[in-house]
Amino acid sequence: MIASALFVAAHVSISAPANAQVSKTKQKPASNEEVLTYVNISIATFCEARGQNIDFQKSMLVAVAAQGYPVFSKHGGLVPGSTKPLEEKQFIGNASYMVMAGSMKMCPKMIPADQKAKFEKAVAEMKKK
Template sequence: MGDDCSRSMSQLNSKAYFWLTAASLQASVLLGGAALAPSAVAQSKAGLPVTKSELLTYSSMSVVTFCEARSLEVEFVKAVRVSIAAEVFTVFQKHGGKAAELKTPLDEKQFIASSQFRLVGNALRACPKFVPAEQKKKFDTMLEQLKKNNQ
């Protein structure tokens, strides 16, 4: 799973995709709005900006958590929320929401949506049987829109 996840993440590492694209902003639609609430964690001013490598690590940890939660029959939306909680908390507590390639800190609400989008995409590669068909369809539709927007 690690090599597949790393390979698929590196394929999606374009600056536009990796740091919050328009399709990522629509990710709350993917989950029916049942996502982490923005401001669930206080934004810290301290810390170095998150790098792509660190974000890849946090995202990999999220997908492993998601796959394990789903294997234990945790419902999809709850598994997503639990899986991205540590990623969101770490980026905003340790890194203050700052990203290495951005001049301004990340918007927490946008980052949550982006994390959800990345998680579902990675889960479709790592443990596809745990992603409901309707969620896969929503993800594929959003991914196609993203590709059109980035051309």
């Protein structure tokens, strides 16, 4: 819930000027390359925040928001393969997963053991489906 509130508040405050500029033209879905760039930026943001001793949860919130700003303000929530904008809840879940997966490779020592275990359990459950 906090992630959702933070994301919405930040999106509204930043996207208004950005959307004013792009509203004159139809927003295009993010390309695969753009999505990869946004994901990498969010992973770097998470790792840096954790390196600065910022709480795990706060670091994750900031990283997810960093990924969401361009997706929603520049692309209107449209990603490759989508015909309609992502829902906020869906985006937050996917972005959190991507940040954790990337951070497990880029800065594994920055992730608390309980969060690693929780993530690995969730991934194992997804593989069963």
